Amino acid sequence: MTSHDRILAAMQGKPVDHIPFCPFLAYVWEYFPKDVQDKGELEFHHRIGSDPLWRGAPCPVKNINHPDLEWREKSGNGRTEADVITPVGKLHMAWAKSESGNTNFLIEHPLKTEKDYKVQLWIEENTTMVADLTHVNKHFAGNGREGLSIGTLIPRGKSAFQTMVEHLVGTEELAYALTDFPDTVEALWKTMVARDIEAVKLAAQSPYLYFISWEDSSTQNYSPAQYDAYIGSEIGEWCRILKEHGKHYSQHACGHVAALVGRMRDHGVHSVESISPPPTGNMSIREARNVVGSSMGIIGGIEPTQFLRLSEAELKPYVKTVIQDGAGGPFVLANSDSCPPGVSISKFELVAEIARNTRP
DSSP: OOHHHHHHHHHTTOOOSSOOBOOOOTTTGGGSOHHHHHHOHHHHHHHHTOOOEEEEEOOSEEEEOOTTOEEEEEEETTEEEEEEEETTEEEEEEEEEETTTTEEEEEEOSOOSHHHHHHHHHHHHTOEEEEOOHHHHHHHHTGGGSSEEEEEOSTTSSOHHHHIIIIISOHHHHHHHHHHSHHHHHHHHHHHHHHHHHHHHHHTTSSOSEEEEOOOOOTTTSOHHHIIIIIIHHHHHHHHHHHHTTOEEEEEOOSOOTTTHHHHHHTTOOEEEEEOOTTTSSOOHHHHHHHHTTSSEEEEEEOHHHHHHSOHHHHHHHHHHHHHHHOSSOEEEEEOSSOOTTOOHHHHHHHHHHHHTOOO
16 A cells, blocks of 8 residues: 555555554654755655655645734844734734744733734634645645645634634633623634634635644643533534535644543544643543544554653554554554654654554
8 A cells, every 4th residue: 555545544444554654743853863854754754664644734725814914023032022013903922932942932922901802803804715725736746745645724723712722812811801801702703713614615625635723622721611612613613514525624632632532523523633642641542542432533642752751672562552552443653743852763763663564
């Protein structure tokens, strides 16, 4: 079987010649030797004998802001600040640079007052969604020519409520806002959902068979009831639209999902991606399989800190156990979520060898 055929069959719970291993290279990639990086990720898959699963391939939809919206940004002293200027008001946000983590993290969310929510509402009401396959076609002509590509479903990358939690408001302040001015919060959320649905209808007509959002699902950020009301309700509509076009949705869930996996299944999610056992997550692969049975796919299983900590001699039986625990339904072996810098290439080669020698 080709990598494309193998991953596709595994995602659908059909027979495969061997278990596909689809490593998640986020974070670790830039710490690999320069000669490895220069040859590219596809060549890396060839080298270790794994199956390329391109999570978050280019979104087939882009959002176009109103011409009266202006973005102003300045950087210095390890800090980046940005102002979004509109006819109805201004939003301000800031990020700090983490040298050790080689990333930027948000230290000031843009929505702080009820007025800010109304500014964001204007932005959402005046945003236009259009189909654009420019980057999609480039992807399929490059890395995407092998393996399976899971397209980014919507331009914002995740559901409206999750976007509020992570990028616009923050967990604690959103809880206060839902109490202090719930009608304003609900109005913004509903408008954001409407824009997302427009994008999903456009994305469903693109070449992808599978889609993903970077949902980062976790009850560390909201209650199961809030998930049902604000996230599951939106994602369920995504799944309904995609199903009408013969397409599927895979949910990136790298946090505490023990109370959510059954809900994802019930909302129509085809597969859960990056599910992690403790300590990163709070649910083992065996527990997840027991909840969803054979009705939903699981992508992942190798917990990030275990991948880093275990010796190669310890890693081999651990991976074999993960594969056994994932059996009983659609399953793709992967290191869950991102990969800590420090995981050696030889460990990736070892896991790929185990997968190639494992027949379901």
